[in-house]
Amino acid sequence: MDDKAAPFEIFLAALPGLEPLLAAEAREAGFAGVEEGAGGVTCRGGWAEVWRANLTLRGASRVLVRIGGFRAFHLAQLDKRARRFPWGDFLRPDVPVKVEATCRRSKIYHAGAAAQRIARALAETLGAPEATGEEAAVRLMARIEDDLVTFSLDTSGEPLHRRGHKVAVNKAPLRETMAAMFLRDCGYAGAEPVLDPMCGSGTFVIEAAEIAAGLMPGRSRAFAFESLAGFDAGAWAAMKGAFPVRVPAQRFYGSDRDAGAVRMSRENAERAGVGEWCAFSCHAVGELARPEGPPGLVMVNPPYGARIGGNRNLLFGLYAALGGVLKDRFAGWRVGLVTSDAGLAKATGLPFGAPGAEIDHGGIRVRLWKAGPLR
Structure with missing residues (x-):
């Protein structure tokens, strides 16, 4: 992936109460602009930092990247502006996308209708099919707050506590x-x-x-960012190999x-x-x-x-x-x-x-x- 558009705002989700510890881990690992917030930590960086966060941070639950947005005051305007958004910079036409929306203090108040409009715009402009249930390879989240629509991509996929090694678990396992x-x-x-x-x-x-x-x-598992546009498998393999045991x-x-x-x-x-x-x-x-x-x-x-x-x-x-x-x-x-x-x-x-x-x-x-x- 090309990092010319960097830096993104990256959100490292954490269980509430663990934000200060995750922030300390992210700072120690050299991530830029680390700030604590409710439910997680923000930092800044390009795609390489998004990959590195998924691979190396032990306390993050998910890694979200905020890819842009616009203002919209009604569903017709949301539909029109979603069709102009540069989806091809981030998403592939052959990968299903699950769209989720939340609305707060906005003239657009029906989250389900908003998600449908965005999903239809994606399908008709990029060709990316709408995903349902477990088939979703990529999850797009639209937050509509004070009439500002902000798009984020979940770059992790499965929650990051699923390292890929613990198949056998006992009752009430600790994440x-x-x-x-x-x-x-x-x-x-x-x-x-x-x-x-x-x-x-x-x-x-x-x-x-x-x-x-x-x-x-994250050494043994797959991530949602591997299904995004422009993913460079060779660069990803090199990153994973850069941490000696x-x-x-x-x-x-x-x-x-x-x-x-x-x-x-x-x-x-x-x-x-x-x-x-x-x-x-x-x-x-x-x-x-x-x-x-x-x-x-x-x-x-x-x-x-x-x-x-x-x-x-x-x-x-x-x-x-x-x-x-x-x-x-x-x-x-x-x-x-x-x-x-x-x-x-x-x-x-x-x-x-x-x-x-x-x-x-x-x-x-x-x-x-x-x-x-x-x-």
Whole structure:
């Protein structure tokens, strides 16, 4: 793709509450003009930066690019101006497009009618068929606010937490994007061991190993931008090959009392290419042993009643046992714990500071609780 029209405004969508962490990640990665906003982060760049954001950013849910717009005060005007828009600069006539519209404080107030007009203009001027349901290769979003129509393209396709490696999952799995940002919030940068004593499908362990190895989160999957006009497959392949893999000096540990969860974690780690650096074992929290070597970070997303349909009262003993084991055997290790229940977090007896922002995890509001090196 030609970057002569750059820079675009790029919107990096994030789960509400994770915007500051994603902004820090984007700045650290060298993206220009990074600013936090509600539901995400904006930055600027050409197509190469759009590709790079999809490939490398661990905390973004989607990458949207704003491609232009115009004012329209009624549907006939929307139709007329949509037919003049340079769709061919962005879209291919052979790729189905799904059009979505939202209207706010505008004379055009019927979002469905607006989407239909835009889709018809696309079909009749460019030839791109309107997509429905799962067939959509490209999603075009029209935001009509204060009579200003702004067009954005979803360049990601499937949500970015779907890295392409975690086929096997347990109940209520943690999204990879959340896991990565929680690791970042705990100060993890890839140079220390990470242990998850209730690993489920292995998300924390695998994300930590990938970060340490320099493996890009989008390396194994396809993106919607590959179906846009002017996509350069050779340049994309070169970009993906520009990130060398490192062999981590440390190891990453997961355990769970559920043998099925341990098996899933091993399989997911192998698919992600980090299996040789990860060790998974099946045992209860009370049997948890401190790994040999320097201290690191314990990251854990224990069960909480609303997430697994369990009895909250029965979980206090589990959290207390976890806290006791960590205090007794993990001196020098830091702890990050994700839960929706402040009472359960406090039941660990660990020296947590104030919890982080609330994050929506499958309809449940969770927070990250952090403790510095244990004594």
